[in-house]
Amino acid sequence: MRNVDRIGGLIILIFGAGYLLGATSMPSATIGDPLGHKTFPVILGGLMIFLGSSLLVKPGRDTEFSPLKRTFISVILLAGLLGGYGYSLPILGYPLGTFLFLFITSRLIGERSWILGLLLSAGLSLGIFIIFTKILDIPLPLGILKNLTQ
Amino acid sequence: MTEIFHHLAYGFGIAFIPINILYAFIGCLVGTLIGILPGIGPAGGMALLIPLTYGKEPASAIILLAGIYYGAMYGGSTTAILLNVPGEAASVVTCLDGYQMARKGLAGPALAISAIGSFIAGTIGIVFLMLIGPPMAQAALKFGPAETFSLMVFGLSTVTSLSGRSLRKGLVSMTLGLMLATVGVDLPTGLTRFTFGIPKLMEGFDVIVVAIGLFAVSEILTCTEELSVGEYVREKVSRIWLSMKDFLESMGAILRGTFLGFFIGILPGAAHVTASFLSYTLEKKFSKNPEKFGHGEIRGVAAPESANNSAACGALIPLLTLGLPASAVTAVLYGALLMVGVRPSPFLFQKHPDVVWGLIASMYIGNLMLLVLNLPLIGIWVKILSTPPRWLFPIVLAISFIGVYSVNNSPLDLLLATLLGILGYLMRKFDYPLAPVILGLVLGDLMEQALRQTLMISGGSLGIFFRSPIAITLFVSAGIVMVAPKIMYRGKVKPEIES
Numbered sequence: 001m002r003n004v005d006r007i008g009g010l011i012i013l014i015f016g017a018g019y020l021l022g023a024t025s026m027p028s029a030t031i032g033d034p035l036g037h038k039t040f041p042v043i044l045g046g047l048m049i050f051l052g053s054s055l056l057v058k059p060g061r062d063t064e065f066s067p068l069k070r071t072f073i074s075v076i077l078l079a080g081l082l083g084g085y086g087y088s089l090p091i092l093g094y095p096l097g098t099f100l101f102l103f104i105t106s107r108l109i110g111e112r113s114w115i116l117g118l119l120l121s122a123g124l125s126l127g128i129f130i131i132f133t134k135i136l137d138i139p140l141p142l143g144i145l146k147n148l149t150q
Numbered sequence: 151m152t153e154i155f156h157h158l159a160y161g162f163g164i165a166f167i168p169i170n171i172l173y174a175f176i177g178c179l180v181g182t183l184i185g186i187l188p189g190i191g192p193a194g195g196m197a198l199l200i201p202l203t204y205g206k207e208p209a210s211a212i213i214l215l216a217g218i219y220y221g222a223m224y225g226g227s228t229t230a231i232l233l234n235v236p237g238e239a240a241s242v243v244t245c246l247d248g249y250q251m252a253r254k255g256l257a258g259p260a261l262a263i264s265a266i267g268s269f270i271a272g273t274i275g276i277v278f279l280m281l282i283g284p285p286m287a288q289a290a291l292k293f294g295p296a297e298t299f300s301l302m303v304f305g306l307s308t309v310t311s312l313s314g315r316s317l318r319k320g321l322v323s324m325t326l327g328l329m330l331a332t333v334g335v336d337l338p339t340g341l342t343r344f345t346f347g348i349p350k351l352m353e354g355f356d357v358i359v360v361a362i363g364l365f366a367v368s369e370i371l372t373c374t375e376e377l378s379v380g381e382y383v384r385e386k387v388s389r390i391w392l393s394m395k396d397f398l399e400s401m402g403a404i405l406r407g408t409f410l411g412f413f414i415g416i417l418p419g420a421a422h423v424t425a426s427f428l429s430y431t432l433e434k435k436f437s438k439n440p441e442k443f444g445h446g447e448i449r450g451v452a453a454p455e456s457a458n459n460s461a462a463c464g465a466l467i468p469l470l471t472l473g474l475p476a477s478a479v480t481a482v483l484y485g486a487l488l489m490v491g492v493r494p495s496p497f498l499f500q501k502h503p504d505v506v507w508g509l510i511a512s513m514y515i516g517n518l519m520l521l522v523l524n525l526p527l528i529g530i531w532v533k534i535l536s537t538p539p540r541w542l543f544p545i546v547l548a549i550s551f552i553g554v555y556s557v558n559n560s561p562l563d564l565l566l567a568t569l570l571g572i573l574g575y576l577m578r579k580f581d582y583p584l585a586p587v588i589l590g591l592v593l594g595d596l597m598e599q600a601l602r603q604t605l606m607i608s609g610g611s612l613g614i615f616f617r618s619p620i621a622i623t624l625f626v627s628a629g630i631v632m633v634a635p636k637i638m639y640r641g642k643v644k645p646e647i648e649s
Binding site (some may be wrong): 085087094119 | 605
């Protein structure tokens with residue numbers, strides 16, 4: 001699967017070039033120290049470009065590559081759910097947000113019983129919330145539920 | 151010599167006061183919990199609980215906080231082994247072999263050797279602390295910015311053992327980590343780098359957020375994919391306890407990790423993180439079957455786990471003997487001591503012997519408590535493994551998110567963790583190692599600052615490195631670490647080819 005490595009190398013090369021561009025276009029500092037704030041990033045950018053080209057030109061010998069399957073969909077879905085969960089946390093609050101997340105995700109992966117799904121999701125989200133906020137004193141957002149507790 | 155025993159007896163006298171035993175216990179318990187839960191590391195956990203120390207005796211306060219420090223070291227490895235979720239940066243290395251052992255049904259032995267190794271390392275570390283603490287601290291003073299930079303370079307050289315088959319890919323990961331470290335406000339100049347106008351990015355990337363996103367989230371994503379294709383395999387737990395064979399095999403690793411960890415711990419820099427990465431590397435290099443590492447080699451768990459515990463002891467030395475905090479955790483301890491009216495200084499031993507010796511004695515006790523606390527729990531942890539994936543996965547994600555959120559109370563961090571999770575998933579697909587990213591992220595800042603300070607002192611001349619024997623030694627060692635395996639194995643063993 002040498003071509004896979006080449007593609008990776010190309011991506012890395014482009015990324016390194018982008019980073020280097022960003023590094024060199026930073027405004028210069030008025031207060032100086034010999035190294036400056038640009039040198040390190042420039043070196044890193046150059047290194048990345050070098051590594052990327054190296055992989056492009058001479059890919060590795062034995063790369064295992066698991067081809068993207070149609071089940072990639074499930075990964076995208078999960079990532080999307082996770083993103084939504086994170087986005088909703090400040091709004092819905094931890095208990096409610098987690099309840100929804102646990103319920104939807106477990107169903108997505110294969111939970112079939114509605115009752116079990118609802119019960120476990122509710123119990124777990126509340127339980128985790130209480131352990132962390134009451135026992136460990138870690139603040140977690142309440143969101144909408146704030147109005148209920150006030 | 152006998153003086154030390156007098157002091158120790160005095161210390162035990164303090165440590166055995168019932169209230170102090172209670173504090174030690176609470177500290178250990180809370181510390182273990184903090185270590186287990188991804189997100190809050192020992193420094194953060196200790197800082198959170200400083201309010202508990204108000205109004206207490208200085209010795210008691212320190213005993214409590216030290217218990218947390220210790221407990222966190224123990225706890226961080228649990229999630230690393232069971233779920234490939236590093237509890238804190240040092241546990242990243244434990245994920246490598248520990249999680250593989252768990253996938254093979256050997257979670258029990260992995261957890262056991264981690265607890266036992268930590269205990270042995272901690273005990274030996276405390277002995278070192280007592281006996282050679284003061285002279286070692288003097289030696290550590292010789293580490294100026296130039297030496298620190300070379301130490302960081304040496305630390306980076308460990309990327310070779312984390313790289314699996316392709317060193318170049320490992321270097322790419324490492325460079326990515328270093329790049330992530332450059333994001334944020336550059337302190338000396340006050341200019342922002344790579345923040346793209348997003349205020350949150352001015353703080354830079356937090357190690358914990360990156361570790362959780364890159365490791366935990368990507369792991370769940372990958373496993374979910376395997377699950378839907380029917381390829382998710384988790385072997386039934388074959389045994390819960392450690393076999394004598396496992397134990398004997400690991401003894402060498404434990405001792406080596408202990409020695410290495412202690413000395414790294416004394417030096418400035420991210421002590422227990424560097425210690426665990428380095429000891430993993432050395433263990434792999436000096437092993438007869440390096441190809442087993444990364445696939446469930448017990449020594450790959452024993453060495454770093456021992457190293458990070460003895461490094462914790464080593465890190466206390468500069469603080470106790472010179473009054474200098476050398477790491478984030480010791481900085482928190484420093485602050486806590488100030489708050490209870492004790493100012494750490496080279497005279498700490500003389501002025502507040504109760505604090506120092508009480509602490510040392512309670513560390514012995516704490517170490518024992520942790521061993522006793524952790525071993526029986528192994529059975530419980532292993533039970534947790536048999537939760538059906540459809541619940542285990544979302545729960546792990548939900549808890550990981552708490553960890554991420556607790557760092558800065560920032561929803562943006564959650565987004566970052568998710569994105570990093572996707573990146574980690576892609577990196578796994580393309581066969582790029584993840585650990586070097588953390589390595590680069592942790593060392594990047596320290597390295598750059600050390601280099602800057604060095605060049606400021608030398609006025610821009612690189613010659614300063616050549617005038618420091620320590621620096622030269624470390625650079626050469628770094629080179630050897632990177633190049634040696636190629637030379638040693640040339641013509642003998644081909645790198646493993648998986649069929």
